[in-house]
Amino acid sequence: MGEAAAASSLPADAPTDISAGQPVAASAPSQTGVPAGRLTGATPGLIGGVPGGVRPGPSAEPLRGIGVSPGFAAGPVCRAGDAPRMPSPRVVDDVEAELAGAAAALREVAAELGRRAEATRDATAAEILRAQVLMAEDPVLDEAVADAIRAGSDAPHAIDAAFAVHRQAFLDAGGYLAERVADLDDLRDRAVAVSSGAPMPGIPSPDHPFVLVATDLAPADTAGLDPARVLALVTEAGGPTSHTAILARSLGIPAVVRCGGAAGLRDGMVVAVDGAAGTVRVGVDEATVADTRRREQERRARAAASSGPGRTADGWSVELLANVGSAADPVAGAEGVGLFRTELLYLDRAQAPSHDEQVEAYAAVFDALGGRKVVVRTLDAGADKPLPFLEQSGEPNPALGVRGVRLARRDPGLLDGQLAAIAAAAARTGATAWVMAPMIATPAEARDFVARARAAGLASAGVMVEIPAAALRVRALLREVEFLSIGTNDLSQYTFAADRMAGDLAELLDPWQPALLDLVAMCARAGRAAGKPVGICGEAAADPGLAPVFAGLGISSLSMPAHAIPAVRDALAAHTREACERLATAVLSAEDPTAARAAAG
Amino acid sequence: MPSRTVTVGSRTGLHARPAALFVAAAGSAPLPVKINVAGRKPVPANSMLSVLSLGAKCGTEVTITAEGDGADVVLDDLAALLARDLDAEEGGSDG
Numbered sequence: 001m002g003e004a005a006a007a008s009s010l011p012a013d014a015p016t017d018i019s020a021g022q023p024v025a026a027s028a029p030s031q032t033g034v035p036a037g038r039l040t041g042a043t044p045g046l047i048g049g050v051p052g053g054v055r056p057g058p059s060a061e062p063l064r065g066i067g068v069s070p071g072f073a074a075g076p077v078c079r080a081g082d083a084p085r086m087p088s089p090r091v092v093d094d095v096e097a098e099l100a101g102a103a104a105a106l107r108e109v110a111a112e113l114g115r116r117a118e119a120t121r122d123a124t125a126a127e128i129l130r131a132q133v134l135m136a137e138d139p140v141l142d143e144a145v146a147d148a149i150r151a152g153s154d155a156p157h158a159i160d161a162a163f164a165v166h167r168q169a170f171l172d173a174g175g176y177l178a179e180r181v182a183d184l185d186d187l188r189d190r191a192v193a194v195s196s197g198a199p200m201p202g203i204p205s206p207d208h209p210f211v212l213v214a215t216d217l218a219p220a221d222t223a224g225l226d227p228a229r230v231l232a233l234v235t236e237a238g239g240p241t242s243h244t245a246i247l248a249r250s251l252g253i254p255a256v257v258r259c260g261g262a263a264g265l266r267d268g269m270v271v272a273v274d275g276a277a278g279t280v281r282v283g284v285d286e287a288t289v290a291d292t293r294r295r296e297q298e299r300r301a302r303a304a305a306s307s308g309p310g311r312t313a314d315g316w317s318v319e320l321l322a323n324v325g326s327a328a329d330p331v332a333g334a335e336g337v338g339l340f341r342t343e344l345l346y347l348d349r350a351q352a353p354s355h356d357e358q359v360e361a362y363a364a365v366f367d368a369l370g371g372r373k374v375v376v377r378t379l380d381a382g383a384d385k386p387l388p389f390l391e392q393s394g395e396p397n398p399a400l401g402v403r404g405v406r407l408a409r410r411d412p413g414l415l416d417g418q419l420a421a422i423a424a425a426a427a428r429t430g431a432t433a434w435v436m437a438p439m440i441a442t443p444a445e446a447r448d449f450v451a452r453a454r455a456a457g458l459a460s461a462g463v464m465v466e467i468p469a470a471a472l473r474v475r476a477l478l479r480e481v482e483f484l485s486i487g488t489n490d491l492s493q494y495t496f497a498a499d500r501m502a503g504d505l506a507e508l509l510d511p512w513q514p515a516l517l518d519l520v521a522m523c524a525r526a527g528r529a530a531g532k533p534v535g536i537c538g539e540a541a542a543d544p545g546l547a548p549v550f551a552g553l554g555i556s557s558l559s560m561p562a563h564a565i566p567a568v569r570d571a572l573a574a575h576t577r578e579a580c581e582r583l584a585t586a587v588l589s590a591e592d593p594t595a596a597r598a599a600a601g
Numbered sequence: 602m603p604s605r606t607v608t609v610g611s612r613t614g615l616h617a618r619p620a621a622l623f624v625a626a627a628g629s630a631p632l633p634v635k636i637n638v639a640g641r642k643p644v645p646a647n648s649m650l651s652v653l654s655l656g657a658k659c660g661t662e663v664t665i666t667a668e669g670d671g672a673d674v675v676l677d678d679l680a681a682l683l684a685r686d687l688d689a690e691e692g693g694s695d696g
Contacts, residue, residue, distance in 0.1 A: 137649075166654065173654065
């Protein structure tokens with residue numbers, strides 16, 4: 001969990017170094033002779049085959065991806081130089097010359113990456129680069145290229161075909177190898193460029209700080225990154241364990257990966273990146289840039305200063321927990337994990353992860369928490385977050401379809417297998433593991449889930465409250481479970497019948513909406529009466545303004561990205577329990593979000 | 602043909618750094634070495650791409666084979682390398 005180490009290895013002001021006088025939307029960056037266009041059509045299924053040209057307006061909803069390295073940054077976009085376009089096939093007259101050209105191209109790529117490995121001071125990056133050098137020098141690859149040329153191909157197509165075989169093998173293997181596909185594509189793009197007489201692709205080097213946007217970043221690109229210039233990383237592809245993610249964390253640069261909307265970002269657009277929430281706001285103004293910079297400075301100052309459990313001024317406890325997706329996510333300052341999202345383990349998989357693989361992933365998080373509580377949410381996938389191995393037919397409205405715990409209706413083995421793996425990991429590590437099911441609508445569903453959890457050997461089983469039906473029948477629900485966790489994002493979406501992705505409806509999804517807070521209050525009250533914990537794990541939990549309100553309602557824990565904890569801790573400490581209760585009463589009697597905020601202020 | 606079957610000792614499996622060290626060692630051996638996991642075709646041990654594609658994890662059994670003078674010495678050295686936790690050496694990476 002190297003967040004603290006990563007942050008301390010960095011000059012405090014480095015990633016936010018936007019000098020006030022500098023026009024942030026300055027001219028397009030000087031890309032060093034990089035040809036445009038990716039190898040379109042050359043490799044079916046090429047990552048990032050997202051059509052470009054989508055330009056979200058300034059007032060649109062932020063683009064969403066997976067936040068993999070926390071922090072706030074804002075500045076102008078520079079896109080990484082895309083790969084060369086594949087030249088048209090040509091008839092080879094001189095086979096020997098073609099063979100020599102292909103071999104020389106691969107040698108040159110290996111040499112260039114070797115030089116980068118020597119030049120970087122980042123040990124992780126150097127290692128990745130040295131592995132890439134070995135791939136470029138691979139005798140099996142060499143032979144495949146030579147065979148293709150002897151069969152009549154030109155050097156660029158021979159190189160592309162030889163890499164395609166290994167690319168497919170990596171994709172088929174899934175997991176770690178599938179995420180190494182970016183390394184292979186980088187090698188291929190470089191070798192194709194050199195063998196067709198083009199310069200090697202690379203990243204931009206404008207003379208001002210920038211937000212680097214790319215389809216995906218190769219280790220060769222990220223190794224050369226200067227954290228004083230690169231404000232944030234945003235990629236369309238990649239995953240939490242991709243190089244982009246690992247290196248961004250090790251350099252302390254905010255990063256968002258798997259951000260599909262990033263395809264529409266163009267050089268010079270000014271964006272604001274939240275590397276924990278995984279959002280990219282497009283077309284922000286100078287005031288927002290300045291505000292983002294200030295938030296980042298405050299975040300760093302707070303993270304350095306604040307510590308300890310969540311308490312009101314008079315010592316009433318509200319647990320402060322972290323939301324994580326893997327052991328790589330930070331948990332510094334958290335009293336435990338209130339939401340361990342397990343979807344990441346299942347993404348991009350041809351099959352469900354094996355029992356052993358799941359146990360390893362869960363145990364890694366349990367180990368990182370060293371005995372602190374971890375609430376594991378069982379798989380929350382569905383037609384809205386599709387998984388290849390779950391044969392899901394199209395649903396007219398995926399958000400209202402078979403998702404979350406509803407998947408167990410079709411495939412109970414998937415849920416039971418996951419519960420067994422969580423139990424095995426808990427037993428191995430001695431962890432305090434709680435489990436909860438997403439998308440519970442009725443007490444009967446909760447009863448079924450709890451029975452399955454207990455059968456797996458997991459005593460602390462609860463459910464999420466995301467569906468208004470669950471909140472309305474919360475007393476009956478509490479008879480079935482040990483605890484509740486309110487997912488405010490989905491609870492808003494379902495209460496207000498407003499799609500979370502619909503930017504035009506954003507004000508309905510405001511967590512200060514009195515109807516949402518009424519449902520939260522019902523759950524908290526019922527939880528106190530039943531003597532069972534009721535926590536919050538949606539975006540609202542990270543709102544320092546709402547923290548004392550939730551405390552006053554009787555919410556027992558708030559779970560959020562770890563970076564948000566210090567501000568929430570401070571907000572709680574500024575109020576006594578009685579003051580929190582007064583605030584809660586005032587907010588609940590407000591007519592709308594504006595009045596609610598005013599009542600709390 | 603002389604062979605050694607050994608359990609991969611590196612905690613991240615035969616990936617990244619451990620794979621690079623093994624491939625480099627196999628590449629500098631005086632005779633060709635092949636490696637396979639149960640049920641799969643042997644691949645050249647000096648091929649990084651082929652070795653990675655084995656997908657050998659920590660605890661996976663792999664078999665290395667070689668033929669010719671000095672094969673036993675070469676295989677003993679490579680088997681010892683595979684059995685070590687190469688991630689634990691020289692600090693490793695924090696991926």
